[in-house]
Amino acid sequence: MRIDIVSIFPEYFAPLDVSLLGKARRRGVVDVRVHDLRDWTHDRHRTVDDTPYGGGPGMVMKPEPWGEALDAIVPPGTPAVPRLVVPTPSGRPFTQAQAVAFAAEPWLVFACGRYEGIDSRVVEEARQRMPVDEVGIGDYVLAGGEVAVLVIVEAVSRLLPGVLGNADSVTDDSFAPGAMETLVEGPVYTKPPVWRDRAVPEVLLSGDHGAIARWRRDQALRRTVVHRPELAAKIDPDTLDADDRRV
């Protein structure tokens, strides 16, 4: 997968050089290219914003630098086009299912808005030649899209073959499509077996894999009901067995 990120703060993406994604980049599993939007400005101050038409607070990102940046990264007429992903508070909620869908794409381009956002004509024009996804990571106010891109790139890249050491850990993820789709993960434990007089649940030391799987599902159901009742409400009753119903 190729990932291009356009931002006025390219240094925000230094974390993408560490940990598993950094190793995956060095192995060539994922090709991440970060671009400074100001490279497509032509004035002395490298201006990327201006006052909003119609008045109102703040500034809006000018369309010209964005148009030139997207043309440079995705030259018009390029046969293979990416999905353009624009993190925005007004976007569709970003979910694990969306992460799985993005992970199946060969090329993603992320546009990081700042200020009050990007002139709407940029997305409008881009949609003429590539699919565009406006997505949000939560109902709170950030200073720009950079942190959201870090979240999305982490959620997507960990799904790519060769990024995680143990591919199985993906299938047991919270929200992973399938059995865990509407369940959050339950508690986890490691050595020592007793810590500050708190013992690990005995079932986890039993070696009885059936009982362990049952216990983990019960715990996931309980935690989902308590922490995420809106997800619990989506659980299809037909998928619950007798043991589930006793939780």
Ligand SMILES: Nc1c(O)cccc1[N+](=O)[O-]
């Ligand atoms: N919430 C927010 C924001 O305030 C600014 C840019 C992007 C997002 N978002 O992706 O959710």
